[in-house]
Amino acid sequence: MTTSEINQIQALLSTPKQIIIVPHKNPDGDAMGSTLALYHYLKGFNHDALVMAPNDYPDFLKWLPGDETVLKYESETERCEILLQKADLIFTLDFNALHRVGDMGDKIGTSEAIKIMIDHHQQPDNYAKFMFSDVRMSSTCEMVYRFIEMLAHENRVTADIATCLYTGIMTDTGSFRFASTTSKTHYIIGKLMEHGAKNAEIHNAIYDTNSYARLQLLGCALKNLKVIPELRTAYITLSQDELNQFDFKKGDTEGFVNYGLSLNNIIFAAIFIEHKKENIIKISLRSKGDFSVNEFSRQYFEGGGHTNAAGGKSDLSLDETIEKFISILPSHKNELTS
Numbered sequence: 001m002t003t004s005e006i007n008q009i010q011a012l013l014s015t016p017k018q019i020i021i022v023p024h025k026n027p028d029g030d031a032m033g034s035t036l037a038l039y040h041y042l043k044g045f046n047h048d049a050l051v052m053a054p055n056d057y058p059d060f061l062k063w064l065p066g067d068e069t070v071l072k073y074e075s076e077t078e079r080c081e082i083l084l085q086k087a088d089l090i091f092t093l094d095f096n097a098l099h100r101v102g103d104m105g106d107k108i109g110t111s112e113a114i115k116i117m118i119d120h121h122q123q124p125d126n127y128a129k130f131m132f133s134d135v136r137m138s139s140t141c142e143m144v145y146r147f148i149e150m151l152a153h154e155n156r157v158t159a160d161i162a163t164c165l166y167t168g169i170m171t172d173t174g175s176f177r178f179a180s181t182t183s184k185t186h187y188i189i190g191k192l193m194e195h196g197a198k199n200a201e202i203h204n205a206i207y208d209t210n211s212y213a214r215l216q217l218l219g220c221a222l223k224n225l226k227v228i229p230e231l232r233t234a235y236i237t238l239s240q241d242e243l244n245q246f247d248f249k250k251g252d253t254e255g256f257v258n259y260g261l262s263l264n265n266i267i268f269a270a271i272f273i274e275h276k277k278e279n280i281i282k283i284s285l286r287s288k289g290d291f292s293v294n295e296f297s298r299q300y301f302e303g304g305g306h307t308n309a310a311g312g313k314s315d316l317s318l319d320e321t322i323e324k325f326i327s328i329l330p331s332h333k334n335e336l337t338s
């Protein structure tokens with residue numbers, strides 16, 4: 001962001017405003033952490049702020065400070081649409097295109113509110129007046145900290161803000177292990193701890209609150225894991241029947257795809273999850289090194305994301321989707337094995 005843009009945002013925020021903060025659909029730790037952190041920050045300056053999520057999110061995020069204030073567009077559509085119309089400012093966090101919030105995207109597009117994007121996904125659309133978009137960032141939470149820094153308000157980071165930001169940086173960096181983690185990321189994590197983020201408690205709340213059924217579902221996913229060693233690829237499938245058998249709840253399959261990538265010599269991992277109700281196969285893709293799952297997903301599975309982590313979908317059946325996936329792979333042999 002330029003100094004002029006920062007000055008303009010500073011001017012906008014110098015008097016109380018009605019502000020809506022929006023994460024992407026099916027929000028993850030970074031999306032909820034960043035939106036709730038910004039909410040607490042703006043509340044600290046007496047803005048009438050609120051987080052409006054397109055739909056619900058997993059229980060393991062529901063302890064985040066401020067969670068009880070979050071509105072969900074899917075279940076309170078009418079009220080949310082009125083609020084979107086009336087808003088002075090809309091912050092869109094952790095997504096790069098309005099279709100990533102589903103039906104709510106049109107309402108954001110037509111609202112007269114000034115839009116501010118804070119995001120680290122590739123190829124952002126041009127719908128926001130102010131764009132803080134940087135694909136080198138580990139997480140949107142890291143960017144919100146930097147945004148607060150640019151506004152010279154590090155001293156206004158409360159324990160609630162610190163807790164939310166720590167959570168999203170932790171989840172989006174795989175607990176500080178992905179290549180996107182920089183010395184600045186660690187510097188910010190240190191600052192967040194100084195401001196009151198309790199690291200052990202946060203790790204516990206996110207990663208050590210599994211249900212027995214979820215671990216059984218993981219067992220099922222690992223049994224279904226297939227490896228194509230000559231293409232350094234591994235993939236997992238989960239059918240709707242399998243999800244039902246293990247009492248699937250939103251968020252239960254989070255992180256499963258990474259098990260494929262933990263295999264020696266594997267650099268490309270995928271998970272295909274059948275969602276009968278929506279009649280789609282949800283796909284998560286992960287890679288190590290230069291192989292871009294963002295490009296792969298854009299080209300074949302109507303999705304996108306980052307170089308090493310992307311999502312997509314397929315309208316084919318689960319078996320047909322796997323067939324398609326396997327038939328595509330050989331054309332990428334050079335990238336996968338070089």
Ligand code: 5GP
Pocket residue numbers: 024094283284285302303304305306309310311312313
């Ligand atoms: P996940 O596999 O965890 O759902 O998503 C991995 C990354 O890709 C996340 O950063 C997510 O925001 C992004 N992503 C997931 N699905 C899509 C999609 O359909 N389109 C785009 N552009 N990004 C996606």
Ligand code: MN
Pocket residue numbers: 030031094120139140172
């Ligand atoms: Mn993110």
